[in-house]
Amino acid sequence: MRVSVDKERCCGAGQCVMTAPDVFDQSDEDGVVLLRAERPAAALLSELELAAALCPAHAITVEGDPETATRGSDDTART
Numbered sequence: 001m002r003v004s005v006d007k008e009r010c011c012g013a014g015q016c017v018m019t020a021p022d023v024f025d026q027s028d029e030d031g032v033v034l035l036r037a038e039r040p041a042a043a044l045l046s047e048l049e050l051a052a053a054l055c056p057a058h059a060i061t062v063e064g065d066p067e068t069a070t071r072g073s074d075d076t077a078r079t
């Protein structure tokens, strides 16, 4: 599993830090997301998918199994 963040999109809301503090942090300077673990343990997948879903800026991408990859973007609105 691989996690990435788009710092250009991030608005510093902090939902990701509250949801998955082992993986996300925020800059003390501007509140922009910091990635603590680019390849976190698979056991964190559900937390990370929730963080991606909650991110108001759609700035988090979680790539796991190719069949279950989740991107926190407008794409998630499609079913």
Ligand code: SF4
Binding pocket: 005, 009, 010, 011, 012, 013, 014, 015, 016, 017, 024, 026, 031, 032, 033, 054, 055, 056, 057, 058, 059, 060
């Ligand atoms: S939830 Fe999204 S917008 Fe908020 S700090 Fe995390 S990445 Fe940035």
